[in-house]
Amino acid sequence: MSGLNPETQISDNTAVSRRAFLQGTGLLLGFALTAASTEPVFAAPVLENEVTGIFAPNGFIRINPTGAITLVMPMIEMGQGIYTSLSMLLAEELEVPIDQIQLQHAPPNHALYANSIIGIQNTGGSASVRAFWTPLRQAGAVGRNLLIAAAATRWGVDPMTCRAKDGxxxxxxGSMRLSYGELAEAAAKLPVxxxxxxxxxxxxxxxxxxSRTKRVDxxxxxxxxALYGIDKxxxxxxxxxxxxxxxxxxxxKxxxxxxxxxxxxxxxxxxxxxxxxxxxxxxxAAKKGLEAAAIIWDDGPNGNVSNADIVRQLEQxxxxxxxxxxxxxxxxxxLAAAAQRVDAIYQVPFLAHAAMEPMNCTxxxxxxxxxxxxxxxxxTITQSQVAELTGLPIDAxxxxxxxxxxxxxxxLEPDGTILAVKIARHVDGPVKVIWSREEDIQHDMYRPYYFDRLSAGLDEAGKPVAWAHRIAGSSVMARYYPxxxxxxxxxxxxExxxxPPYALPNIHVDYVQVEPPGVxxxxxxxxxxxxxxxxxESFIDELAHAAKQDPVAYRKGLLGHNPRALAVLxxxxxxxxxxxxxxxxxxxxISVQFAYGSYASQVAEVEVAADGSIKVTRIVCAIDCGMYVNPDTIEAQVQGGTLFGLTAALHGLITFKDGRVEQSNFHDYLPMRIDEVPVVETHLITNAEAPGGIGEAPTAIVSAAVNNAIFAATGKRLRSLPFDTNSLKSSS
Incomplete structure (x- = not known):
């Protein structure tokens, strides 16, 4: 871990015996590794030669002679609770209470910290627990076994007669006891x-x-x-x-x-x-100066791009x-032989991220x-692209x-960092570049606009015998992971x-890559x-209606081969x-999905007023994510992810005119208001299957459940997002 020296020292009232560890990760330190603490420590990186006898059997664990246990965290915390879940994996096998584990951000290093599902060191894809379910438990088990071996050697007993508990x-x-700190130096000398x-x-x-475990952050x-990037x-x-x-x-210009x-x-x-x-x-002063600069722009080749042009291109x-x-x-x-045919075109718009912390980089x-x-x-992607930009070696x-x-x-995108480094070239000393909310929304990298064509054929009993689905839209993967x-x-x-989770005997799905200009x-x-x-899931509901069957019963008839999907439904x-x-x-x-390694089903209850306004009153979600780590985190993710997806379904829309994004802030790119938020219930299915992902699953499933509820309430089928409330107005 060379080159990761702490840079600043902060002291508080906690006693420090050797040195204080401070802000190497952007999180407030000020705890000493030698002192007892009532909360986890977000520790600064430690060079192995800084403290003699440090026990580091793998890339994830550091235990020093004071007894401080540090998890080198491979993934990043952005509200999803991963610091807690991954700490639980290590603590379970290392046999320590979770509140004894301090966290340190991992340096860029594919070899040690790559997310095995994605292939690089990357926090995304609802993959963190799935990727580190085994490696972090193995890391803890290796550490525990070596510490037991060190104790057994000191006592002259068989390691099999010893046990580890609470560090x-x-x-x-049970009469002899050695703490992990006392064993660190000896354990560090043993073969791993x-x-x-x-x-x-x-x-x-x-x-x-x-178990339900309190979040460490x-x-x-x-x-x-807590310190975020913008607080630096x-x-x-x-x-x-x-x-x-x-x-x-x-x-x-x-x-x-x-x-x-x-x-x-x-x-x-x-x-x-x-x-x-x-x-x-x-x-x-920076904002006032920017306003005074009265910049006039040369729009370049994309100054005439409009949303209508983009949709026309996708349609063609x-x-x-x-x-x-x-x-x-x-x-x-x-399809040609089917007793009944159903055709539909669906569209979903560009979407911004609109994170509460706008883009920034120092x-x-x-x-x-x-x-x-x-x-x-x-x-790692950020590091390599900055190296390419500056011409500096990667380790610089x-x-x-x-x-x-x-x-x-x-x-996941390094564009904000690249921009900051380009500016830093001209500034003597450190510079923090902060995007306004308007810059953040109008210069985002958007969820693609998709244009989908679907056709299905039903037999005399209403069962689907043919399914055709063509997806047209830009390819993020082609640019990011060629x-x-x-x-x-x-x-x-x-994906x-x-x-799809259903039994469809004849199915054809294809994809047309379309890259709209200026986006x-x-x-x-x-x-x-x-x-x-x-x-x-909206189209399956269309088929149930065409077959004159209840949407739940219709789906059950197509899920006999898929017991986990049937169970959540x-x-x-x-x-x-x-x-x-x-x-x-x-x-x-109702809607059902299998995505990110997890099965989920949601039921939405809605009320559609005479003026077409939609009120979602209740969301019920059943989740089968295999073996789960922390039910509290899952429930929080279901609530947050559901509301994120519901916000997009009700309000989310990025449009272009004269090459410019028309939306600019939360007045016209609306987040859900508190009076719009429904009750969200989560029901977990317990089993011994491998863990699945959670963070994105409820975001993906909610829009279809609400869409199908709108049809049940009004008899009007909507095929695009966000929902068009004008079309739902009552004629009576």
Whole structure:
């Protein structure tokens, strides 16, 4: 872990015996590793030669002679609770209470900290628990076995007669005890066994995994001590407000630099073409200086792009055959012979992320190194792209990662960091670049616009005998992970469409890549499934209606081969009181999905007023995510993810006119208000299956459940998002 020295020292009233550990990760430190603490420590990196006898059997564990236990956290916390869940995995096998574990952000290192599901060091895809379920438990088990071996050697007994508990090793009688700190130096000298050779606990023996556990980061967030990227402070640091070309591909034409510099506190104006930054002593001066600069832009080649143009392009391209994602049976023949045919076109819009913490990055560029303080979901990608930009060697790019105030995929992209480094080239000393809310929304990398064509054939009993689904939209994967795209097929764009949970004897799914001009697209809180589940589950409801069957009963008839999907469907329907009477213009709708390794079903209850306004009153969610770590975290994720998806379904819409994004802040890119928020209930299915992902699953499933409930309430079928309330007005 060379090159990760703590840079600043902070002291508090806690006794320090050797040194204080401070802010290496952007989280408030001020705890000493030697002192007892009532809350977890977010520790600074430790060089192995700084403290003799440090026990570091693998990339995840550090135990020093004072007894401090540090988990080198491979993933980043952005509100999803991963610091707690991954700490629980390590603590379970290491046999320590979770409140004895301190956390340290991992440095960029694919070899040690790659997410095995994604293939790189990356927090996303609802993959953190899935990827580290085994490695972190193995890390803890290896550490525990070595500590037991060290104690047994000191006592001259068989290691099999010793046991570990609460951060100490005991002999068979329980009369002899050595803490992990006392054993660290001796354990560090023992050969490390292969992780695969170490026996892990059976689920029946878990004492921590599966239990409701207090989040390790709650206290510092409640008392305001948690530090995010935007909170970074450095000696001599300047603040930069930034204006980015409003049209992709444009550049600044004129800048009133003199007027900007006349603002008190403004130090310089940096024009890098695609953006202009005003650098000042504080944010207020920087913003005033930016306004005074009165920038006039050259729009470049995309100044005429409009939403209508983009939709027209998608519509035309969607008429062409695409890369085949699935082709079972003979769909064309089955459609021709079907007793009934149903056709539909579905559309979903561009969506912004609108995280509560707007984009920001602090950078300091020197001749021989570049230091970056930022919250990023992809530290290695960020590091490599900055190295390419600056020409510095990769190990000269120091990423100081932070807590993230909302990621949702936005901070998988390094564009904000690249922009900050370009500005830092012109600034002497560190500079923090902060995007305004308007810059953040109008220069996002958006969830793609998708245009879907579907056709289904039903037999005399209403059962589907043919299913055709064509997806047209831009490919995030082709840009971000090119090797994953084979023969033109983006696997993310077709997720939850190529493998719907239902038995469909003849199914054809293909994908047409369409890249609209003037728009940057990227990951959202789920990409493919957030549109495909809406489309597939809304269309299945259309088929149930065409077959004159109850939507739940219709789905059950297609899920006999899929017991886990059937189980979540049945549980959600039961808990929601499916079939119970509702008042006029009230309705229930259901949806089912398999995505991110988890099965889920939601029932939504809605009320549609005479003026067409929609009130979602209740959401009932059944989840089968296999073995789960912390039920509290899952419930929080279901609530948060559901509301994120519901916000998009009710309000989410990014549109373009004259190459510009028309929305700018929360007045016209609306988040849900508190009076709109429904009750969200979560029901977990317990089983011994491998863990699945949770963070994005409820976001993907909710829009279809609400859409189907709207149809049940009004008899009107909506095929695009956000929901068009004008079409729902009562004619009576």
């Amino acid at each position: 100490a090793v005991f002999d068979a009688s 066994p292969p992780a695969a050779n170490v026996k892990l606990k059976e689920p029946k023996d878990f004492t921590l995994i599966g 709650s206290s510092i967030k409640v008392n305001g001590r 402070r450095l000696p001599g640091m300047k603040i930069a407000a930034v204006a980015i070309t409003p049209v992709l591909g444009g550049k600044a 004129t800048v009133n630099e003199k007027a900007a510099l006349a603002v008190k506190g403004v130090r310089q104006v940096v024009d890098i073409g695609e953006a202009v930054a005003v650098v000042a002593d504080h944010n207020g 391209e969607s008429k062409k055959p695409g890369a085949i994602a699935r082709n079972d049976g003979n769909t064309e023949k089955a 950078a300091q560029l020197r001749k021989d190194r570049c230091d970056i303080w930022v919250g990023t979901q992809a530290p 790019i120091k990423i100081h990662n932070h807590l993230i105030g909302g990621g949702f995929g936005r901070r 090797p994953y795209v084979k023969d033109g097929l983006d696997p993310d764009a077709v 939850a469409a190529a493998e 940057r697209t990227s990951w959202w809180r789920g990409v493919g499934p957030t549109h495909n589940v809406f489309v597939v 049945s549980l959600a329907a039961e808990k929601a009181g499916w079939g119970l009477p509702l008042p006029a213009r009230h309705g229930r709708g």
